[in-house]
Amino acid sequence: MNTCLFIYNPISGKGKIIKNINYIYKKLSEKFDTVLMYPTKYSGEVTDKILQDAENYTTIIISGGDGTFNEMVNAVARLENKPNIGYIPTGTVNDIARSVGISSSIRKAVKIICNGRVELLDCMKIQEKYAMYVVATGGFTHTAYATPQKIKKRFGKFAYALEAFKTNINFRTFCIEVERNLTNQNDKTDIQEETQKDSVEYTNKIVKDITHSIFVIIMNGKYVAGRPINKKSSMLDGEVEVAIIKQVEKPNFWRKIIAFFHFVHFFIWGYYIPHKRIQKFKGKEFTIKTLDEVVWSYDGEKGESGTIHILVKTRSIPLIVPEKRKKL
Numbered sequence: 001m002n003t004c005l006f007i008y009n010p011i012s013g014k015g016k017i018i019k020n021i022n023y024i025y026k027k028l029s030e031k032f033d034t035v036l037m038y039p040t041k042y043s044g045e046v047t048d049k050i051l052q053d054a055e056n057y058t059t060i061i062i063s064g065g066d067g068t069f070n071e072m073v074n075a076v077a078r079l080e081n082k083p084n085i086g087y088i089p090t091g092t093v094n095d096i097a098r099s100v101g102i103s104s105s106i107r108k109a110v111k112i113i114c115n116g117r118v119e120l121l122d123c124m125k126i127q128e129k130y131a132m133y134v135v136a137t138g139g140f141t142h143t144a145y146a147t148p149q150k151i152k153k154r155f156g157k158f159a160y161a162l163e164a165f166k167t168n169i170n171f172r173t174f175c176i177e178v179e180r181n182l183t184n185q186n187d188k189t190d191i192q193e194e195t196q197k198d199s200v201e202y203t204n205k206i207v208k209d210i211t212h213s214i215f216v217i218i219m220n221g222k223y224v225a226g227r228p229i230n231k232k233s234s235m236l237d238g239e240v241e242v243a244i245i246k247q248v249e250k251p252n253f254w255r256k257i258i259a260f261f262h263f264v265h266f267f268i269w270g271y272y273i274p275h276k277r278i279q280k281f282k283g284k285e286f287t288i289k290t291l292d293e294v295v296w297s298y299d300g301e302k303g304e305s306g307t308i309h310i311l312v313k314t315r316s317i318p319l320i321v322p323e324k325r326k327k328l
Helices: 021-031 045-056 066-076 095-100 106-115 149-155 158-166 185-194 253-269
Strands: 003-008 034-039 059-064 084-089 117-126 129-131 134-138 174-181 199-203 206-219 240-246 278-283 285-290 295-298 301-305 308-321
Touching: 003 021, 003 045, 021 034, 021 106, 045 059, 045 066, 059 066, 066 084, 066 095, 066 129, 066 301, 066 308, 084 095, 084 106, 106 308, 129 295, 129 301, 174 240, 174 278, 206 253, 240 253, 253 278
Parallel strands: 003 034, 003 059, 059 084, 084 308
Antiparallel strands: 117 129, 117 308, 134 206, 134 295, 174 206, 174 285, 199 206, 206 240, 240 278, 285 308, 295 301
16 A cells, blocks of 8 residues: 655745645645645654654655754664655755755645655764764854744745854864775875875774864765755765865964855865865765864754764665656
8 A cells, every 4th residue: 555644844944835735635645545644843753753653654755944854864764664755845945955856846846756766865874863965063054053943934044144143153173083994095195185284194094184173064965055065976876075174273363264265165166176275085984083062963953062973874765856867
């Protein structure tokens, strides 16, 4: 029996899902034998509901923003028998939907669910939690989870800029140690060129790179903060892209200003344009050691603090994507 559970966040974005709820139910009922509509009432309920009821449905459809999608990932990645996942993006930015080609139009997204194909996508495991498209810390990363929902609903994407200015963004410098496998000789050469002034150790095929930074980002998706900064990447290759914007240990005023422009350079030109103060590498598994007060963001949601271990879980999330979408 083809059964469907539709879980939606009624306040995500500007609440537009409620205006289209009858249309969604009608179209899903044409495809599935049974459709259960379930509005969430609290943060984290998507995870709870899927873990509780996933075995009763062949397909689970979620609607909301990137935070709602993250809740789904933290359930589905743990399941042995995974239902197919449909997604109707109604959030403020919708980076995950952009990365896989799902339209922000509710009707077009429903059409993809009804006519698309299932693709098994990679996700990231961080300790005992999961993220789909980005893990980050440093400048600006707190705004995604610190911006009040009512402000996002009123001002949309501009709400994040308001939150950033309100909190007087501080590009605080913090020390990190990255420990990872050295996969090839070219990788080693690149690291040596980029880290001449930092401490680098090689033990067999293990790289330990110690530096100071204002911003660290690990990307599985193509879009971050609405920008296509990782557009050449794939969510099927078993690897993630990492970028570290470096800083000296005790920067003066001018070094802080310069570091800000490094940050701007990265978000304007993207991951694949070289920059001598932005260290980059790809990998499947690595550890980033840092201070306990350094807070990470997982898919725009507040994550853990301090040292983290990243492991790419290959082909873990069975997402319904556009039939003609080739590059994922």
